[in-house]
Amino acid sequence: MSRATRSALVLAALALVAACGEPNTERDASQQPQGATLRVTIGTQAFPEALVLGELWRQALAVNGYTVDLRKAVGPAEDLDQALRDGDIDGYVAYTGTVLSIVAGQEVSGLDPEQTYDAVEDYYDDQDMEVSEPTPFENKDAIAVADAFAEDNGLTSIADLADLAAGDGVRLGARPEFEDLYLGLEGLREVYGLGDVEFTPVELGEQYALLDDGEVDAVDAFTTDPQLRGGGFTLLEDPELLFGSQNVVMVVDEGKLDSIDSDAFMDVIDTVNAQLTEDAMVDMNAEVTDGRGEADVARSFLRRVGLMTPLRG
Template sequence: MSRLRTVLTATTLALILVVATACGNAVNEEGASQQPQGAALRIRLGTQDFPEAKIMGELWRQALAVNGYTVDLQKGVGPAAELDKLLQEHKIDGHVAYTGTVLSVVAGQPVSGLDPEATYARARDFYRTRNMSMSAMTPFENKDAIATTRTYAQANQLSSVADLKKLTTFRLGARPEFQDLHLGLQGLVEVYGLSNAGFVPVPVGQQYAALDSGAVDAVDAFTTDPQLVGDDYEVLADPELLFGSQNVVMTVDSGKLEVVGEEKFLAVVDAVNRSLTQKSIVDLNAAVTSGQPDVEVARRYLRDAGLLQPYRSGGN
């Protein structure tokens, strides 16, 4: 009996140890499920509903992923005002933003005449009042511009919007509301004296077809339109900066930046932004509008740029 009692006691103790160990593991696992490793490095980003904004979101998402961040990317959420609202309500942590749009749409400030640096500084100062931060801006801009065919520009010696004034008359095609906007025909008349412009309403997306057909002589374009790949069209310079400046930044909640680690997080985003020239973004837009998935287009670009690898200070 003594030997049996000893065996039972040892067995009971062993079982108690197993149960205790299991209970301890259960507590640890429960805690882990509430705060899994790397959860602090999760961030929610939103984009507008057009290809370039989605490309920017993908570039950031993939570059951040190889650096240990999990990005919940919500593409096509809405225009700038909607993204700003969601950010203020903490439904997203950040989004793709254009500096001029931040000033004009979100802050309600004028943008004409401001160069990229001044526009960035004013947008940054505005966001600071809301406890929001901005990444570094891209070298490229996506803003309104006046474009003609290359043939028309060469025949009339056009390189600047101001050069259009020397024409007897010309036909300007643009979306209907452009006619009454300061950042449109009204501004072209006031700033450049283009009272010789005859306005032709052209639906968005059909302006290049209108140029090609000869229905208009010049159009309102955007400086990163995929149609600008190649030499068919000439974008006229805007020396008075009537259309302001529109560089891309990531707008992000400052509190969230503290959680994810501001220095490294912004270093990764800034490295992507610094690499994006006017030509590179036009090429990316062209690839996506031709039917290639933005996920693949972004991955290929990052790989070729050496950005699909962990960020090293002074490296990327």
């Protein structure tokens, strides 16, 4: 099915959802006659956002008659891809840039979301696998600074840091491996000319505290970090797309799709994905960080956007 046709189906499904009234519960919806035969196994990585995404798909599929075995924390992208090829899972939560760089071994820097998606689609098309429509949100590396620091120095882009680096230098905090990565400090130096950088290794999640305390000027962040919900931090634009693009898709085996009504299945996934903006994902990640279970977070979101009702009447 073409992307244009699938997009039209998603819009039609969203319109139907809006007209359906109060949502059914998962228990009610899963009692549809075909529910016992439409079985699918979905895998995820271990970090909270991937778990939330798996739950969003599982629960939305359940109310549309599918029985879903959600296998959480299967492993990183390469492990999930191998599990799909081995038939241990039928589909998985995938990030387009990670698929392209880690699984396919292709370059991702400089590619916008559509180019990255097209490359992933082409890669899997030759292997009898299909990818869903991408989410609006991306979760990719970014450089963050405190709002006040951005305002005082006129910073809107990573390129603006070059002037600071050429003057007094820039203090950068990031996870330890970032220092030696092209999609990290090496790329920042080569692409943006950040020559004089004092690097401070910091455990993932603790970099925002360094910014708050003024111990660093900038940090490596991810664009859906829960810390971004409260404000106070500015994500600098990456005009050269050094960090590539990282939208979420489901990668699924075509043979499995043929046995479970592929159009209906992908309609559900694409309709959920269409609702996943950056703000929505940041908020859900923050809820999980605050201690709420990913299943509850996903259920509340699906109810809020009207997707706890079957798409097909």
